[in-house]
Amino acid sequence: MDKFIRIDMATRKVTTEAVPEKYKALAGRALTSNFVNDEVKPTCHPLGKNNKLIFAPGMLTGTTAAQSGRISVGGKSPLTGTIKESNAGGTFAQKMAKMGIKAIVLEGMPQGEEFYIIKIDMHGVTIDTSPADILGGCGNYNALAFLAEQYGPKVGIAITGPAGEYRLPSANISFRDPDGNIRSAGRGGLGAVLGSKKVKALVIDDTGAPGVTIHDPEKFKEAARTFARGLTTHAVTGQALPLYGTNVLVNILNEAGGLPTKNFTEGRIDWNTNISGETMNEIITKRGGKVSHGCHAGCIIRCSQHYTDEKGKYVTSGFEYETIWGLGADAMIKDLDDIARIDREMDDLGVDSIETVVAIAVAMEGGLIPWGDGKMALDAVKQISVPTPLGRIIGSGTSIVGKTCGLFRVPIVKDQGIPAYDPRAVKGIGMTYATTPMGADHTAGYTIATNILKVGGYVDPLKKEGQAELSRNLQIATAAVDSTGMCLFIAFAIMDIPEAFNALVDMINARYGTSITADDVTNLGKSVLKAEREFNKKAGFTNLDDRLPEFFEYEALPPHNVVWDFTPEEIDAVYKGL
């Protein structure tokens, strides 16, 4: 029997309850977003006692389906003030699912300054005072090792780093991966909510767990096989991602003239080979790191890697295009080793690596850090561990860096930093940034697939035609995928290979004994977006928040010399059509 675990951090009282009827068919983002819309006061302060934080595995999490190990975290975002769902890999979600825990909900907040560790196993939930060893400046790498030593080598861990303890708006929530390293639910500052509830970490031990029940195991097995075949045969998920990771995109976006450079003033660099995926592959290969690596059991795309230093020592993994773009092109740091060290530091201190890199480039424009100086950028990030005033500014994200520096060229939507794809040169993604309930987030409706990679058809990135529809359809599909517990990268395969999409639906039906259709999946996605929009509206957001920063409208981006030229009505058409 699946259950909800509710923990009131004001009293440390734990309540285990049957899954409420209305949430029985939901999981992942569908569950977290509906829950937040139902139970969180939309006008509450994100760091106050009325915010709630919910962890939920997806519909297929805990099964043997490839890519199904994602955990969704939901709450009201301290960064954006909107509803937020942020998801990650690691081992936490699969253990929850196998233990029949549909959701863990954290409510209330303690009066004191003490931090807690929440331990969940088949015997129940215990809440202990956190050891001081892992508090304050202690980074996530050491804290995870400490906790694994204390609670056993196979536990799942969700943790917030120093940034979350200090409740900085960029703080993320990190999850231990199969190698003991770090995967993060990065965007939107949910680590600060965990910190506000004085929870340093949740430790989950699935020893003795029953595992998930599959209604029709044979059907499931067959569908899972077809699904996996789709992933391994598609050019993106079968070849590009395993070989170069997401960083395959540096050269592609640079070629497209949509690689935001020097805080979004240009769209192309001529030193792209310094930081490209191809170069990264060469470096890793030469140094004996791992070119390809999965973030959770059952991952067959394996877009992650172990990036190593010159002596072959592990530096970081999950070394993503967006991070490399942000510190590379956008902040003009030309040394991939410098970038890797900063990536590690961001993971270690627990800040969103997208928000922070966009913030660093803005801080360079504002004179806080010299342009292109990887050493000074690393030092600035390290200061988050204290935190010094500079550390606080950087850890507060792009919007606040922009304000403290008095700038108008601040790439944000709903106070969240705009990632690695310039909306003037790739217009579909601009529609997503503007309209997603999450604040600027490429993953919310990744039109790069169709605008640039020609997956699921082709919509010319430089023209206005078709972008609203493209963004809408991808936002719907993404909301559904984020509810399955699947990694978003399955989208490449299911958009191009009908059998793979059908297999995904078949797996859900085989798992639950249902008979949902493709239309039901679409409707699920729509209903998630509607719940999210509803929350935001109740929190005070209007269509006027669905806009890109003004400078995109009058600063033309080389090399195409394009501006953002959609009318308000054209932008609003994205959600009018929902």
Add this chain to the structure above:
Amino acid sequence: MDKFIRIDMATRKVTTEAVPEKYKALAGRALTSNFVNDEVKPTCHPLGKNNKLIFAPGMLTGTTAAQSGRISVGGKSPLTGTIKESNAGGTFAQKMAKMGIKAIVLEGMPQGEEFYIIKIDMHGVTIDTSPADILGGCGNYNALAFLAEQYGPKVGIAITGPAGEYRLPSANISFRDPDGNIRSAGRGGLGAVLGSKKVKALVIDDTGAPGVTIHDPEKFKEAARTFARGLTTHAVTGQALPLYGTNVLVNILNEAGGLPTKNFTEGRIDWNTNISGETMNEIITKRGGKVSHGCHAGCIIRCSQHYTDEKGKYVTSGFEYETIWGLGADAMIKDLDDIARIDREMDDLGVDSIETVVAIAVAMEGGLIPWGDGKMALDAVKQISVPTPLGRIIGSGTSIVGKTCGLFRVPIVKDQGIPAYDPRAVKGIGMTYATTPMGADHTAGYTIATNILKVGGYVDPLKKEGQAELSRNLQIATAAVDSTGMCLFIAFAIMDIPEAFNALVDMINARYGTSITADDVTNLGKSVLKAEREFNKKAGFTNLDDRLPEFFEYEALPPHNVVWDFTPEEIDAVYKGL
């Protein structure tokens, strides 16, 4: 013939035009707010090229009417994102009026980093590169002295300090007063807009100006006499303010249990005599400073003063209750000399002394400055002149301090710091904070008059009844008074003394040859508020922005142990009734 001077800072082109028909009957806040609503793109970035800054004297400015020397400054606020009108004393407004300049409008922004000085005299307008001597860390006191030496001892000057050059959200615009000291249009960060347009200062020389024309001089003279008599006979404007300045309020609000203490966690202190107006009077008298002093020619209330140090040296003037409250009770600094030095520093660096003191108390809660440490608070403010990262945080205002410190107890409305009157214990002022188009601003509808001082009747501050109506009526009256060029303190007299109010109307009619009535004054106030609300709505604000921070709803304030308990509907009634 009255005129508009428009200056496009992108090209440094100056256009002098006749006053547009629709603005002919408007002045002061009525002019600035209607102009901003008409001409400024509501969704523009406040620091971008599409914001405009307008300076306008009031309807009676330039005449001999007591208290009529205020200058209104309007634009879109970098602090709040709303429309903003901020007004100040000094000599600038009277010179503009005497020269027949109804408004100076700054538009556009230069490409380069060079700052400019705009010089306006009867021969026209010249724009020169600013001398480096007064840029960077140079404070306003030295800069004003430098400019007076360069342009003559009698010029009027509007200037932005280092904070405005750095475009920090708390930057104000300062005006030279008759003694060469500083009066500021403090709230809302309009100094950052001046800085974004790369204007260091405007210098105005009225040599040869024709002066204002009075349509009926005899009638004017008589009305002005009656008006002045009202001011001198009212207990507040005739006795309390001249004797103790606005700081008379420390003991009064403390007695009422509405003096926000230690970042709004208590409502009363027992060391009030350290910082009270009575103590201040004694100190100034003992040291040979000036107890009473006017901020512009024609001021007969003279609520300002020259606060001197132990050696009798001038430290600051316009040493207001809100500043002393904020550094005193709210930040727990118990030494009035420490507070005076910080006040001087804020004026010198050009930050709003209300925003900054509220921010300092929040910074103390956040651990950036030790509680009650006047020396460290002074040091933090001084860092704005560099600016260091801490200086940037403090100079960015309360909201940003709260975010960088991860706090939920952040007293702001529309990102502007809540001043010196706790809305839980003085409920009428909470209605004003919540609903004024300006963001938290006591001057926008000063219900303290009626809730506490029993001016214009009495509405019990601890009860909900009557507060919406009180706030609405005072917001209307204030919008009208801010359009006359009158100091807001005339409100005490005109609320209690019908002859004084009639004399105000008579002065306007005698000046312009009109026959407006009391109803017309009310309608003027309403129309100003409507224009301001309209701008805010177009900028994305809704009723949900008309709310106090959540903690006021659940943290009871001693000694009355009261919370903010209005429903959304009760708050919205303020403007529904307009």
